[in-house]
Amino acid sequence: MxxxxxxxxxxxxxxxxxxxxxxxxxxxxxxxxxxxxxxxxxxxSSASTKLIHGGLRYLEHYEFSLVRKALQEREVLLRLAPHIISPLRFVMPHVSSLRPAWMIRAGLFLYDHLSKREILPGSRGIDFRTHVSGAPLKKSLKRGFVYSDAAVQDAxxxxxxxxxxxxxxxxxxxxxxxxxxxxxxxxxxxxxxxxxxxxxxxxxxxxxxxxxxxxxxxxxxxxxxxxxxxxIRLVKGSHIVTRRLFEHDHAYIFQNPDKRIVFAIPYEDDFTAIGTTDVEYNGDPTKVTISAEETAYLCESVNRYFDIPVSPSQVVWSWSGVRPLLEEEVANPSAVTxxxxxxxxxxxxxxxxxxxxxxxxxxxxxxxxxxxxxxxxxxxxxxxxxxxxxAPLPGGDIEDADFARFLKQFQQRCPWLPAATAKRYAHAYGTRVDTLLEGIHDIAGLGHLFGADLYEIEVRYLIQEEWALTAEDIIWRRSKLGLRLDSTEIGLLSTWLEMQTRMQTRTQTRAQNRTQKQTQNNSSTGDSQSDRVEII
Structure with missing residues (x-):
């Protein structure tokens, strides 16, 4: 500038x-x-529940305008960034003591019709004795409902x-x-x-x-x-991650006796994300962390529904964030708009x-x-x-927003890439994957392997194109590879990044010194040299 x-x-x-x-x-x-x-x-923005959704529960608070706006955006964003935003079906088991079936049906009818749908299917009732989502649930749960929203790589x-x-x-x-x-x-x-x-x-x-x-x-x-x-009113929302709790690709939305809801969502292929909490927060937003009470609350919430209990000892990662919500005169943080x-x-x-x-x-x-x-x-x-x-976001210019077809074509172009790596690259970078892999035709061309499937070529791309500076930037925001790297591998990545920073600083210093020396030389030779340079 x-x-x-x-x-x-x-x-x-x-x-x-x-x-x-x-x-x-x-x-x-x-x-x-x-x-x-x-x-x-x-x-x-990196501490959300990773969803693009209308917010089904907001209907209970009569937030019809907000829900309509969000539902409209859901389909728009699915077209603009089909690589990082994916359709996701949600299962809600019916518990008659919490909400009557007619109320849920009415809410889902509104959810289906408040905005035009072209990509996502509508809601319907399901029988857990025959539907795939019934397998991990308690046998006392007989029926439920399924509806659509979308998952997003928020950062x-x-x-x-x-x-x-x-x-x-x-x-x-x-x-x-x-x-x-x-x-x-x-x-x-x-x-x-x-x-x-x-x-x-x-x-x-x-x-x-x-x-x-x-x-x-x-x-x-x-x-x-x-x-x-x-x-604004600061409300903390926390999530926990466990190893995969179920084998299908649906997410769950569980109702709690306190009228809140908790999601259990397929996450990064091999994991399940569970959240969220709503807790008043008055501390430093940069130092927000999950509490033992929140972890216990989330485990208890899903244990009301899952046949095999989840315990805090199964948590492999957690994240917390502070939501800056509009201040309102309501006691319950969950009810804040x-x-x-x-x-x-x-x-x-x-x-x-x-x-x-x-x-x-x-x-x-x-x-x-x-x-x-x-x-x-x-x-x-x-x-x-x-x-x-x-206007698609970078990498989102996928023909007809058909990610499945794009992924198949990418895997055919690069058969040397392991299937899991090809899938992750396609989801992360979309059509920009061609920039990432420009001139590379085999695994050796990806450079040093830091661990999992994080290669040097991707790290350099994230530094040059996406403002990544630290290991945390790379493994928790640009990706979620922190779930797959051990502490030694993360330490080696950090050391490599520090070396690159020092090398870059030295290169910049040398360039500045050369520029200063050239300027001094030009000044000492007088105006005649300047005139000659301009003529040339």
């Missing part, structure tokens, strides 16, 4: 909302810089939005924090600071977009020195700030469109046409 140039938008926050807004804005002709204090999707969804924004002209700066900002009449004067080396960058922006998630309020009262008209508010300051003769309060991963794209509607009066040159609903 040119020094001294005033940009249109400074987006603060590299979660799904910030990345989605940056992508939409740059595609409309605005100049955009996004800064994120940690890694992309480092917090809330990759964020990265792909950031990649597309960059390819359209946006500047993406990770490990960069907004530390100060002065609000002028025409623009903001902002100071960004690298969390790696402390270097600062001065930026002038006509508008600041505050998409800081759990930090939206503290950013307003701190660096932006602006009051908030909405407030998952909808969002966009607040644009209207102070006369002062540069504006647009703040994002609340939201859920499923509706991020619609949120970005609504943000553009809010900003339209500020930028007369901004394109008004909504475009992201039909």
């Amino acid at each position: 040119n020094a001294g140039k005033i940009i249109d938008l400074l987006v603060v926050g590299g979660g799904v909302n910030g990345a989605g807004i940056a992508r939409d804005a740059v595609g409309r002709g605005l100049s955009v810089l996004l800064c994120e204090q940690d890694d992309l999707a480092a917090h809330t 990759r969804l964020v990265v792909l939005n950031a990649m597309d924004a960059r390819e359209r002209g946006a500047t993406i700066m990770t490990k960069t924090r907004l530390i100060a900002a002065t609000q002028g009449q025409q623009h903001w004067d902002a100071t960004l600071q690298s969390t790696l080396d402390g270097a600062t960058t001065q930026v002038q922006a006509r508008c600041v977009v505050n998409a800081a998630g759990p930090w939206v309020g503290s950013l307003l009262s701190g660096a932006l020195n602006t009051s908030a008209r909405h407030h 998952r909808d969002y508010r966009l607040d644009l300051t209207d102070e006369k003769d002062l540069a504006p700030v647009l703040s994002v309060f609340g939201g859920k991963i499923t509706t991020y794209r619609r949120l970005a469109e609504e943000a553009m509607e809010k900003l339209q009066p500020l930028f007369s040159y901004m394109k008004t046409e909504d475009w992201t609903s039909h």
Whole structure:
């Protein structure tokens, strides 16, 4: 980005909302810089239940508008990113003491018809004596219901939005924090600071977009020195992962006596993810972890349904995140709305700030469109046409959004790749897998094997194309290979990455020294050499 140039938008926050807004804005002709204090999707956006869903339980809270919006987005996103978003069937066992069958049928009827469906099949009743999902359940459970939603690689969804924004002209700066900002009449004067080396960058922006998630309020009262008209409520959601608990490809949605629901979802082929909890949280969002009580709660929840009990000792991994939900006067955290508010300051003769309060991963794209509607009066040159609903995310330009056919063709092109690796590559990178494997025709060409099926070529790709810097970035956000690598292998990966960083730093230092030396030499030879260079 040119020094001294005033940009249109400074987006603060590299979660799904910030990345989605940056992508939409740059595609409309605005100049955009996004800064994120940690890694992309480092917090809330990588700690979801990994679902693109309407939210069946929100119907009980009469959130019909939110559910309709989310159901509409479900089909849109399935087409935009069929490699990282997949249809998933959910099974709900019927327990008459919790909810009557007529209520569930009515809710599923609404769920099927609140929005047009073209990809996903509708709901129906099932008999557990004959349906495949009945095998792991207690024999006292006779009947249930099945309906559709979708699974998503949530952190990759964020990265792909950031990649597309960059390819359209946006500047993406990770490990960069907004530390100060002065609000002028025409623009903001902002100071960004690298969390790696402390270097600062001065930026002038006509508008600041505050998409800081759990930090939206503290950013307003701190660096932006602006009051908030909405407030958020921090709610912790935790999940546990066990070895695979059932052999089929359906997920479960279990009702609990406390009126909450818990999912048990096929995860990364060999595992089952169980979640989520809803717990009030008042601590540091960067230090959120699951408690023993939450682990016990999740095990107890599924044990009401599974024939073979699940114990905390079976947990192989867990994740927790803080959801920044809109503050409401309700006691139960589960009942707090998952909808969002966009607040644009209207102070006369002062540069504006647009703040994002609340939201859920499923509706991020619609949120970005609504943000553009809010900003339209500020930028007369901004394109008004909504475009992201039909523009695939990087790797998502798969013919007819038919991932199964794409995977088969990819495996035929690369028969030397093990089937499991080919499947993982196809799901992670879609059509960009050709960039990943450019010029490679055998396993040896993938380079050093760190463990599982993590090869050097993929690590270098993630560093060069996807802002990965640390082992955690690679094995927990760009992938979930942390489930398959042991501590020694992770340590070797970390050491290799540190060596690459040192080598890159030395290379940059040498280049800077050569540039400085050349500049000094040019100055000592006088104007005649400069004239000669220009003529040549």
